[in-house]
Amino acid sequence: MLRFEEARRLILTHTSPLDTERISLFTAGGRVLAEEIRAPWDLPPWDNSAMDGYAVRLADCAPGRRLPVRGYLPAGAVPGAALAPGAAAKIMTGAPLPAEADTIVPFEQADEQDGQVSFSSTPQAGAHIRRRAEDLRSGDLVIPAGTPLRPAEIGMLATFGKILIPVFRRARIAVLSTGDELVEPGDQLGEGRIINSNALAIAAALSELGAEPVLLGIARDNRESHLQLLGEGLKADALITSAGISTGDRDLVREVLLELGATEIFYKINIKPGRPTAFLRFGAKPVFCLPGNPVATLITFEELVKPAVLRMMGHHRAIQPFIKGTLREDVRKKPGRGQFLRVALEIRDGRILVSTSGDQNTGILRTLVRAGGLVYLAPEATHLPAGSEVDVHLLGTPREALDEQA
Numbered sequence: 001m002l003r004f005e006e007a008r009r010l011i012l013t014h015t016s017p018l019d020t021e022r023i024s025l026f027t028a029g030g031r032v033l034a035e036e037i038r039a040p041w042d043l044p045p046w047d048n049s050a051m052d053g054y055a056v057r058l059a060d061c062a063p064g065r066r067l068p069v070r071g072y073l074p075a076g077a078v079p080g081a082a083l084a085p086g087a088a089a090k091i092m093t094g095a096p097l098p099a100e101a102d103t104i105v106p107f108e109q110a111d112e113q114d115g116q117v118s119f120s121s122t123p124q125a126g127a128h129i130r131r132r133a134e135d136l137r138s139g140d141l142v143i144p145a146g147t148p149l150r151p152a153e154i155g156m157l158a159t160f161g162k163i164l165i166p167v168f169r170r171a172r173i174a175v176l177s178t179g180d181e182l183v184e185p186g187d188q189l190g191e192g193r194i195i196n197s198n199a200l201a202i203a204a205a206l207s208e209l210g211a212e213p214v215l216l217g218i219a220r221d222n223r224e225s226h227l228q229l230l231g232e233g234l235k236a237d238a239l240i241t242s243a244g245i246s247t248g249d250r251d252l253v254r255e256v257l258l259e260l261g262a263t264e265i266f267y268k269i270n271i272k273p274g275r276p277t278a279f280l281r282f283g284a285k286p287v288f289c290l291p292g293n294p295v296a297t298l299i300t301f302e303e304l305v306k307p308a309v310l311r312m313m314g315h316h317r318a319i320q321p322f323i324k325g326t327l328r329e330d331v332r333k334k335p336g337r338g339q340f341l342r343v344a345l346e347i348r349d350g351r352i353l354v355s356t357s358g359d360q361n362t363g364i365l366r367t368l369v370r371a372g373g374l375v376y377l378a379p380e381a382t383h384l385p386a387g388s389e390v391d392v393h394l395l396g397t398p399r400e401a402l403d404e405q406a
């Protein structure tokens with residue numbers, strides 16, 4: 001049976017970035033840059049002062065000498081007259097350096113009286129000057145395509161006057177639950193009924209990635225309902241279904257998708273939870289059929305669907321990196337199947353300590369809620385002694401995923 005890494009590789013091979021659009025810089029935070037940005041001019045554009053103080057020629061600053069103060073250069077001053085010979089000019093942080101000045105002396109090292117200034121020590125040549133282009137030179141690569149726009153990138157784009165930003169389009173992803181036992185949250189819970197929790201959990205996971213979930217509701221366990229709603233789902237950029245995918249006699253999802261013209265790339269992965277996962281393509285659109293057990297649904301989303309959604313939205317890094325943690329307890333498993341272990345994470349002196357979050361049965365949802373991360377155990381693994389180093393995928397941001405030491 002397919003290994004986890006191979007399944008993820010196949011999914012990424014069959015997924016590509018969507019098209020792009022131009023949006024206001026004001027709303028571009030969190031979106032992914034679609035074209036590289038190069039510096040349209042030097043940064044800084046001119047030599048300027050890094051301190052409030054005096055612009056001088058170093059050669060004029062003999063110990064004990066007093067210089068007449070000529071000129072005042074606030075931030076925003078236009079580069080004007082050169083520094084008068086033998087004089088100092090008062091200058092503020094960010095103001096352009098006057099021609100012929102070569103050094104800035106901060107106010108703290110100066111004493112001005114009656115229009116004359118002296119310095120408490122001999123200044124250093126070139127001190128406190130921010131040189132033209134020391135940050136970026138015109139034409140330099142500033143932000144590569146595929147970069148998610150954080151505040152630092154937004155600030156950089158604003159610095160260069162970019163107001164319409166090319167970004168990848170947000171993916172519209174259809175979410176469909178299947179099963180006669182399901183009712184929507186808020187509806188009457190009859191006997192034998194359970195609430196369709198997967199759709200909202202998947203929608204939340206998609207929103208977190210910046211994608212747009214399209215909730216299609218519940219396909220009932222008959223061909224007509226599946227045909228209608230799966231057909232609807234195939235109009236979005238991608239489709240995610242939950243349940244109806246194992247060997248039950250009413251598991252219709254794959255059969256109906258094939259009938260609608262989708263092609264199956266794989267079915268079943270050697271992982272627990274999540275074995276009966278299928279991946280299909282409808283034209284260029286990826287279709288993910290996730291198992292119905294809520295724990296399996298969310299773990300397969302996290303490990304298999306999320307990289308694909310990130311790729312669709314242009315992220316240059318689609319796969320979340322692992323971080324290292326240390327196991328606090330022995331972990332044993334049967335050989336033969338890969339396993340995603342739900343783990344609680346504690347950060348102590350900057351190190352991550354890993355313990356299982358409790359019962360690992362797929363039917364146990366509370367241990368996913370208690371988990372800060374997932375640890376992947378390869379099919380061959382059987383025993384990891386306490387103290388072993390393991391690879392951890394955080395679930396959420398470090399702030400959300402890591403418990404602070406008590």
Ligand SMILES: Nc1nc2c(c(=O)[nH]1)N[C@H]1C(S)=C(S)[C@@H](COP(=O)(O)OP(=O)(O)OC[C@H]3O[C@@H](n4cnc5c(N)ncnc54)[C@H](O)[C@@H]3O)O[C@H]1N2
Pocket residue numbers: 177178179181182194195196197198199242243244245246247248251273274275276290291292293294296362
């Ligand atoms: N004979 C076999 N039976 C099962 C196998 C197998 O290989 N052979 N695999 C088991 C595994 S592992 C899983 S996981 C499940 C996956 O089955 P399905 O994806 O077909 O899902 P269902 O059987 O329809 O539902 C499983 C479980 O999840 C509940 N569920 C379904 N949808 C939702 C929803 N939207 N929100 C909340 N909960 C949902 C459903 O009521 C079931 O309890 O199959 C095993 N069986």
Ligand code: MOO
Pocket residue numbers: 271272273274275276291293295296362363
């Ligand atoms: O894939 Mo099933 O999720 O092992 O329970």
